[in-house]
Amino acid sequence: MRAQSGHDPFDLQFEADDDFGPSSDADWRPAGPAPSERREPVEDYSPAPRRRAEAFDDLDAPRPAGSVGDNPVHDMIASAEAAFGDHALPRITIHAFIERPRTGDMIEHAARDRRMERTSVTVRDGGLSAALLAYQNQPTPPLLVVECCAAAPELLAQLDQLAEVCDPGSKVVVLGAANDIALYRELMRRGVSEYLVPPLKPLQFVRSVSNLYADPSAPFLGRQIAFCGAKGGVGVSAIAHNIAYAISEGLGANAVLVDLDLPFGTAGLDFNQDPLQGVADALGEPDRLDPVLMDRMMARCGEKLSLFAAPASLDDDYNIPPEAFEEVTQKVRAAAPFVILDLPHVWTAWKRRILLSSDDLVIVATPDLASLRNTKNLVDLVRRARPNDTPPRLVLNQVGVPGRPEIAAKDFGEALGLIPALVVPFEPKLFGQAANNGQMLAELAPKAKTTEALAQLAQQISRREAPVAQKSSLLAGLLRRK
The missing domain is CATH 3.40.50.2300 (Response regulator)
Known part of the structure; x- marks a missing residue:
């Protein structure tokens, strides 16, 4: 709106007492019921004072594992988020x-x-x-x-x-x-x-x-997906790396995997890569990071997956300010539609900031009491700080260790108000062989149930469907026989 300066910007030869009846033009349709000539009573915008909107109460309801598109409220929020991304x-x-x-x-x-x-x-x-x-x-x-x-x-x-x-x-x-x-x-x-x-x-x-306030010239921002472990040793890196591979290779989407566990990161080992430069170099001089330098620092792990590897070295104390992590991750988000962050099991200002600013958060836990306590603390923190976002996704890993007392997945989820998005059985031979070979599960055992379950979780996170394999024509088959 503009102030008057000899001319009323609102005045377009339209009188305030003109009649406002329904329009026959069908090119524009506002949200809600069809326009009417008389104003009807309307519902309140939101709930009673100091209560969250009722529609958002459903966001905390458990979501069945392996389900896609089975919760209308989740899907509505997810669609809205996907539509306008993370533009602040x-x-x-x-x-x-x-x-x-x-x-x-x-x-x-x-x-x-x-x-x-x-x-x-x-x-x-x-x-x-x-x-x-x-x-x-x-x-x-x-x-x-x-x-x-x-x-x-x-x-x-x-x-x-x-x-x-x-x-x-x-x-x-x-x-x-x-x-x-x-x-x-x-x-x-x-x-x-x-x-x-x-x-x-x-x-x-x-x-x-x-x-x-959307800026058409603003750089593209991909979806940032943070993977966080409830405690050390729960296998968060293995889950994050396989999800990144499933999004890029299984769903055909460009993705970047960022290993932020600078002294102990395993992404380079898991993908059989040993790049000369990586994310630590970018964090050391974030102001110099441009698309050309970023491309040189990242290793290619496939046609659509790039890796920002950690140095995995103890030669440095890595005293990096929190602002550097934010600046680097923002620049990486301009490089691909999906950015997967593998977070270390430390609690710092930069990690808290990344958890609360990511588009999606996946918490990996094992079915024990310490994991349950830590997961509850994380979920409570995220729900308070992100009241309009979908709740974190819970992955229960290493379930069924012989001789170990465990909390049942149902009881674990009920204590958090979440149903696990994925329950991964204890399969040390499968995961161990993949790690030793520098392979992902989809490469080593594409038909395994765990591989298929990870692919389903990747679809939920990316909101994409797996591409349908095109059947070869009869003519092509005859030509091959000849």
Whole structure:
């Protein structure tokens, strides 16, 4: 919206008392029910005060292992995440003037989203009328959100008044009640940045606001998938490496595997690679890392998989600032659609930051009490810090060790409010032979049940289906026989 300067930017020969009936144009369809001539009662945007939105309560419900697309709420959130990726909002001030308390709860819930962590959000009561009074003698913020459930003529009249005090460059988002195409188009013509109607959930609000600040020239960002072990020795590296291989070779997607266990990383061994440079060199001088240098530092493990290997050396103390890890991982994300991070079993500021900023988090645990305690601490931390994201995926590894007392997978999951996405049996011969050969399970035993289960988990994480093998034609078969 722009302030008046001899000309009202809202004034396009449209009168505030004009009738807003349904439009016959089918090119645009807002979310929710079909537009109607009269405003119908609407549901509240979000739940009662200080409670999370009910739709998001389902995100904590257990998800059956090996299932893809069987939970509508998970799929809705996953689709929304995939649609606008991990683009964070810039460091801006957002003022919201709401009419209903539950709308304020929804916005406060959205403000805790990791994509809005750099914003400063203030929620006030009074709606559009209060905003008019507030900005008579003070500048408007970069983003102003106003709620007005009044009829269209009154809404437009108040927006005309707001235009007189609104600073140039300020964006205005209107939360209304009339799901009307004609009203929407008129608001857009008058300079409103976005018009939203209920039902509106926090993630939808975040997405709408993010779109206002999307930079078409910004570099591409791939999905960052962090693999974390509940304790040492649970096999997180083996799971992460096989998932990276399954995404690249099995699903045909370009991927980068980053081994961040600098002194003890095993990615180079597992893929039979010994690169001269790796991720430690990039972390030492993150400002010099460009696509050309990155390509030289990464080893090729296949047609679509690149490896950023750890030095696996004790010659250095690796006193690397947390900002370097963030800068390097952000640059790596511009290199491929999928970035798999193999995290070491240490607790540092940079690891916490990576866990909370990744698009997906996979926790690998063994069925014992120490793993259960540590996994619960991780899950609780992530749920508090990422209320709008899907919960972490749980992989129970090394299940069925002879003679070892174990917690049943069902009991382990119930204690966390999660059903394991994958239960991997104890198969020391299979995993040991693959590690000694520098191979992945899909190379050594492509038909093994564990290999197939890992492929299914890769599909869940990547949200991709395995390519269908094309059958050769009868003519091709006859030619081969000749």
